Amino acid sequence: MGHHCCSRQKVKRGLWSPEEDEKLVRYITTHGHGCWSSVPKTSSILGLQRCGKSCRLRWINYLRPDLKRGSFTEHEERVIIDVHRILGNRWAQIAKHLPGRTDNEVKNFWNSCIKKKLIAQGLDPKTHNLMPNTRPPLSITHQTYLTFPKIPARPSPLVPT
DNA sequence: AATTTCAGCAACCGCCAAGTT
DNA sequence: TAACTTGGCGGTTGCTGAAAT
Known part of the structure; x- marks a missing residue:
């Protein structure tokens, strides 16, 4: 079924809400990225119930500050x-x-x-x-x-x- | 105006490789 | 050294808004 990384506890799936984005950004800006498995453990205190894999993907594809947005040239x-x-x-x-x-x-x-x-x-x-x-x-x-x-x-x- | 179809995109899934225990 | 964990990748799905009927 799900990933082994998410099978242990209840995790949310699907589209990310602005509140979840904010929590993940706050986590990354204080802790940095690199250890995705620790993100849900720590940030669940803040109420972010996403698995590490989902957090990594959201950061890489959407939240990273160096992303270029808009149409391809x-x-x-x-x-x-x-x-x-x-x-x-x-x-x-x-x-x-x-x-x-x-x-x-x-x-x-x-x-x-x-x-x-x-x-x-x-x-x-x-x-x-x-x-x-x-x-x-x-x-x-x-x-x-x-x-x-x-x-x-x-x-x-x-x-x- | 209501319904159906389509297109684009965000996110998930399964697999793999590398690292760790 | 086998078992497990984690990060990374590509394929695919399914949601949503736009376009067509």
Whole structure:
């Protein structure tokens, strides 16, 4: 059923309330982040009944102060496509090339937007190659697509260790 | 105006690897 | 060294508001 980390005590699930956000931010600003398992133990005193995993995700994807909000720019979209062509669905790695963006955000953007665009251009979103039996219906052809700036192949300095 | 369908996104789940006991 | 814990990741679900009927 649930995670082993949450199975012991009652924990809340689902969307976070502004009050919960506030409690988590207060906890992180005083204790710092890094030991997520201790967050629910300590902060449950404040009434935050979330498992460590949920706290970590909420912080990383929404509460972190260095997050960039708003729509992806054309440049960011280009970076995602180029890096994805090399790395595939390694969202965390891709997100490292986009300051202020999270892996979840990149993944959602890919699934809801970029994938459709590539398919509309007759490109296989997995391989980025022209799909058989399809013609690019739009103005961008495979040839023009291939002229986009390339990123060095793996193993690449793009991926910091 | 009411209902249904769709799209986008936040959050969960299960798995894995590394660290600890 | 096996068992357990924890953090991290990618796939997927399901909620919500917008658009369509």
